[in-house]
Every structure is written in structure tokens, then in C-alpha cells.
Amino acid sequence: MNDAEYALVATAAKAVGVTVAGFFAKAALNAAHDPQTSAAAIAGRREAVIELFTARRHLGQIGNNLNQLTRAINSGGRPTDIQLDVVLDSVRQASARVQDATDQLLEDG
Secondary structure: OOHHHHHHHHHHHHHHOOOHHHHHHHHHHHHHHOHHHHHHHHHHHHHHHHHHHHHHHHHHHHHHHHHHHHHHHHOOOOOOHHHHHHHHHHHHHHHHHHHHHHHHHHHHO
């Protein structure tokens, strides 16, 4: 838990008049009473994080493709329209994946 997350929990605990430890205990008990909802929330965040890591790898591959195109251009070559379309399509897909995963993380709070 980072400082911002702790501050959020501490503020919530104070708002309901309990200690941070008491707040955690109550939250844990609530989660234990509804394990399906708790598991779904945890799984949703895990899937979003996995998707962000996958998109990050995809962006690295795109960077490699861009470097190859740049080398070709610097050597006097010209990339084909198909090569450019493939790279641009990859950029669009990776960008959409990052946005979707980020939106999911923000929704799950």
C-alpha cells in the first residue's frame, strides 16, 4: 500500500469513526461475507494489470518495427504502404488496449 492509498483508507476510517485497523477488519469481514463479489473485483483488477503489461510488450514490439523502418529510410529505402499500415494499426491497437485497461482499473477503483 502506498502513502496515497493509506491516506485514503485513513480518511475513510476517520469519517466512520474507527481506527485504520478497525476499518481494515470491517472491510475484511464484509469481503469474507461476499466472497464472489470480492473475488470478481480482485480478478478484474488483475486482468487489467495483465492487459497493461501485455500492451507494454506490444508497444515495445512496435518500437522495434519503427526502428526498422527508420533504418530503412536512413539507408535510402522507402517503407511500403503495407509496412506503414501495419505499424500504424499496431499503434492504434496498443493505444486502445492501454486505454481500455486503464479505464477498467479506474472503474474498479
